[in-house]
Amino acid sequence: MLHLPTITSLSFIFNLLIGILFTSFYLHKKTTSFLLFGGACISFATAILLVSFKEELNLPCLTHYLANLFIILSPLLLVIGLNKFNNKAVINLTPLAYLYGLCALLLVFVYNHVLSQILTSFIVAILFLYGAFILLKTHCVAKLQQRLLIIGLVTHSLVMLGQVILLLLPFITSNNDDFKPQLHILLIAHLFITTLCALILPFIIFANSESKLINLANNDSLTQLLNRRGFFSTCKNIKANTADKNHTLALIMLDIDFFKRVNDKYGHDVGDQALKWIAQHISQLFMNIGITARIGGEEFAVLLNGYTLEQANTLAEQLSFNIRQQPFYCNDQSIPLSVSAGVSSTTINQLNLKELLLHADKHLYLAKETGRDKVVSQYDHTSSRKPTRPQYNT
Numbered sequence: 001m002l003h004l005p006t007i008t009s010l011s012f013i014f015n016l017l018i019g020i021l022f023t024s025f026y027l028h029k030k031t032t033s034f035l036l037f038g039g040a041c042i043s044f045a046t047a048i049l050l051v052s053f054k055e056e057l058n059l060p061c062l063t064h065y066l067a068n069l070f071i072i073l074s075p076l077l078l079v080i081g082l083n084k085f086n087n088k089a090v091i092n093l094t095p096l097a098y099l100y101g102l103c104a105l106l107l108v109f110v111y112n113h114v115l116s117q118i119l120t121s122f123i124v125a126i127l128f129l130y131g132a133f134i135l136l137k138t139h140c141v142a143k144l145q146q147r148l149l150i151i152g153l154v155t156h157s158l159v160m161l162g163q164v165i166l167l168l169l170p171f172i173t174s175n176n177d178d179f180k181p182q183l184h185i186l187l188i189a190h191l192f193i194t195t196l197c198a199l200i201l202p203f204i205i206f207a208n209s210e211s212k213l214i215n216l217a218n219n220d221s222l223t224q225l226l227n228r229r230g231f232f233s234t235c236k237n238i239k240a241n242t243a244d245k246n247h248t249l250a251l252i253m254l255d256i257d258f259f260k261r262v263n264d265k266y267g268h269d270v271g272d273q274a275l276k277w278i279a280q281h282i283s284q285l286f287m288n289i290g291i292t293a294r295i296g297g298e299e300f301a302v303l304l305n306g307y308t309l310e311q312a313n314t315l316a317e318q319l320s321f322n323i324r325q326q327p328f329y330c331n332d333q334s335i336p337l338s339v340s341a342g343v344s345s346t347t348i349n350q351l352n353l354k355e356l357l358l359h360a361d362k363h364l365y366l367a368k369e370t371g372r373d374k375v376v377s378q379y380d381h382t383s384s385r386k387p388t389r390p391q392y393n394t
């Protein structure tokens, strides 16, 4: 049979350690939700400690009243922490603060009575449901752990409601049993689930933090496209994930024409807006069909898996046309922009991304050399369209 003092001790140790872990992370990263989660775990550990002195101390205001306040404070801090972690503040926390104040007041009158347990269990059940709701609305990378924690919080809430019912039964029926064995089981379940939830929570938080860091490392903050590193790491798996090794893929490299002049004439900020505008055009056309990246200052790349050189060439021409047709407007000025592009292709079998980029870059260089505002690909080093340079009145 499960030994209550052992489970209580383990629960105390785990919650205290996880609380210290979260608090240390808060001291390092200054993320408030870490402090709140740490507070929730330490608060629960404190409640366990106070309750364990029930027999020895004979100070019910400490071992009952204060312990109950800490028991409620623990899920309350969890709820506030989850709300902060979500970034969008899913619920309004003011009513919960009032609820806590009201409980603290009511417990003053009943802390030595079974009613204090009923009230505490009921409030804790509500708070866990709130926690499950917020977590449901939160984007988590670790989906399995998120589901486990939601199930844990809902189950915990049901356990607490079960405790309320068992404690109320002697009052509402003529049955004078005190349901001690059943309450004992529920108490063990309470300790067990709290500890389990406290163990899952750090994993969810760290998985999200890691994903944010990976995003920062792989994405260009100005254009929201992948950066060079992200481009290489995304393309890395293509070979392994494509079964047909004769499958073709093409790469388009793009470079804005005379971009230095844009910066010089209109300023660096306008230059940044122009980069974003070009990136939007690239995203619009290739969002669902290719891997898009800003691989250098004013250089972009698009990898089209399953596309032939001809198809990629047509798409590059389309992009170039779109950019030429819709002038870029900034501060009520129309600023003509154009791009030059180089296209190369290969089969999955022979894929070497660096080489593919090198080939596309050679074609891009040819496009620049032969007049700009054109697409040059492997099979045709001359463009049928007569290039039109953007004009800047300098």
Ligand SMILES: Nc1nc2c(ncn2[C@@H]2O[C@H](COP(=O)(O)OP(=O)(O)OP(=O)(O)O)[C@@H](O)[C@H]2O)c(=O)[nH]1
Binding pocket: 255, 256, 257, 258, 259, 260, 261, 263, 267, 268, 269, 270, 271, 272, 275, 296, 297, 298, 368, 372
């Ligand atoms: N605004 C802005 N400018 C950038 C950024 N990154 C690079 N640049 C500028 O891009 C310009 C690139 O100039 P060049 O390499 O001479 O090329 P270009 O003027 O576009 O001429 P061609 O490529 O030969 O048509 C430089 O002036 C860089 O300062 C950026 O993030 N923001």
